[in-house]
Amino acid sequence: MTLQVRLSHRFVGFALDVDFQTPPGLTVLFGPSGSGKTTVVNAVAGLLRPDSGRIRVGDWLLLDSAARHALPPHRRRLGYVFQEGRLFPHLSVRQNLLYGRWFAPRGASGPDLSRVVDLLGIGPLLDRRPGALSGGERSRVAIGRALLAAPRLILADEPLAALDEARKAEILPYFERLRDEGGVPILYVSHATTEVARLATTVVALRAGRVVAVGPPGQVLGDAGAMGSETASVLSARVAVHDDDGLTRLETAGGAVFVARLDALAGTRLRLRVGSRDVILSRTRPEGISALNVLQGHIVDIAPEDGPNVQVSLALGPDRLTARITRRSATHMSLAPGQPCHAILKAVAVAPEDMGLALPSGQGTGP
Numbered sequence: 213m214t215l216q217v218r219l220s221h222r223f224v225g226f227a228l229d230v231d232f233q234t235p236p237g238l239t240v241l242f243g244p245s246g247s248g249k250t251t252v253v254n255a256v257a258g259l260l261r262p263d264s265g266r267i268r269v270g271d272w273l274l275l276d277s278a279a280r281h282a283l284p285p286h287r288r289r290l291g292y293v294f295q296e297g298r299l300f301p302h303l304s305v306r307q308n309l310l311y312g313r314w315f316a317p318r319g320a321s322g323p324d325l326s327r328v329v330d331l332l333g334i335g336p337l338l339d340r341r342p343g344a345l346s347g348g349e350r351s352r353v354a355i356g357r358a359l360l361a362a363p364r365l366i367l368a369d370e371p372l373a374a375l376d377e378a379r380k381a382e383i384l385p386y387f388e389r390l391r392d393e394g395g396v397p398i399l400y401v402s403h404a405t406t407e408v409a410r411l412a413t414t415v416v417a418l419r420a421g422r423v424v425a426v427g428p429p430g431q432v433l434g435d436a437g438a439m440g441s442e443t444a445s446v447l448s449a450r451v452a453v454h455d456d457d458g459l460t461r462l463e464t465a466g467g468a469v470f471v472a473r474l475d476a477l478a479g480t481r482l483r484l485r486v487g488s489r490d491v492i493l494s495r496t497r498p499e500g501i502s503a504l505n506v507l508q509g510h511i512v513d514i515a516p517e518d519g520p521n522v523q524v525s526l527a528l529g530p531d532r533l534t535a536r537i538t539r540r541s542a543t544h545m546s547l548a549p550g551q552p553c554h555a556i557l558k559a560v561a562v563a564p565e566d567m568g569l570a571l572p573s574g575q576g577t578g579p
């Protein structure tokens with residue numbers, strides 16, 4: 213189900229003008245603080261009546277200001293996942309889940325309780341109260357409650373922001389499952405590039421109330437116009453073998469990448485996120501260095517930035533890897549499009565691409 217959002221709204225000192233359309237799956241609204249993410253979510257939720265706009269999920273029309281059509285919030289069929297879950301403390305997990313169902317319209321075809329419980333692995337928690345759950349467990353129950361309302365769209369506004377890294381790692385696979393098996397489009401607000409790389413089907417990058425890029429994460433994270441100095445690349449990889457010394461060897465189109473041992477079967481597909489500042493370039497194959505991860509490709513583009521840096525894009529098979537290096541280095545090395553080039557990766561983050569198998573998150577190796 214596609215999501216179409218066109219909105220114009222003025223606050224004193226801030227103007228929102230966005231127009232985007234995204235395919236089924238998980239759409240991340242991504243941007244710095246004050247870029248307008250919450251304003252978009254509030255307009256989708258019906259909590260803000262924009263000056264003008266049109267919002268549609270598949271053929272379900274939430275807002276069309278030209279036709280004076282605006283569904284009230286409780287009739288929009290949205291599921292909400294907030295920070296910290298916001299569960300009812302006096303109800304058991306089972307009762308909290310069933311509460312979500314109250315909001316499903318009569319006759320709506322939503323998932324049944326047992327399917328949601330399986331999807332989120334919360335069977336053992338059903339008789340507990342929220343006070344006896346960890347933050348990650350509470351988040352899983354909150355996702356379940358949202359799903360049981362048989363929503364047409366799930367809104368998740370920085371759902372992991374209040375969790376520490378370990379809890380984030382625990383909950384991310386469940387959002388991946390929701391994306392891949394839930395069958396409901398998700399609009400997910402985040403300003404964390406790791407969540408974008410790992411979860412997004414599509415990224416909508418906002419800056420100062422405008423859309424600066426829309427596309428798959430590999431494309432948007434590498435776009436300096438959208439990301440400034442925080443550009444990153446997303447590479448496809450496949451688990452090859454687990455070595456005896458605690459490393460897992462992954463195959464990419466540019467060569468092998470070694471990461472701390474992953475709990476995943478050989479053949480599992482993954483996404484790797486590599487920050488552009490974590491890539492060193494070399495015209496010749498480097499020898500005598502500690503870095504294990506040296507990929508080979510060829511230069512396809514050298515884009516100047518404001519300031520002393522350039523972004524060099526390498527083609528590794530169908531993937532693009534971006535390195536942010538100084539203009540001085542690029543000149544000194546006489547880099548030019550078409551040349552073969554080696555990329556030394558200082559850090560790599562791993563995310564599974566499909567959720568057949570759960571993996572620990574954010575695993576990586578240093579140089």
Ligand SMILES: Nc1ncnc2c1ncn2[C@@H]1O[C@H](COP(=O)(O)OP(=O)(O)OP(=O)(O)O)[C@@H](O)[C@H]1O
Pocket residue numbers: 223224225226243244245246247248249250251252403
């Ligand atoms: N009700 C309001 N009245 C006036 N200005 C507002 C109102 N709500 C938001 N703004 C302004 O609109 C701009 C965008 O705010 P918004 O909350 O949408 O940004 P955001 O990207 O969600 O930021 P954050 O990541 O910090 O939550 C900000 O400059 C904010 O001050």
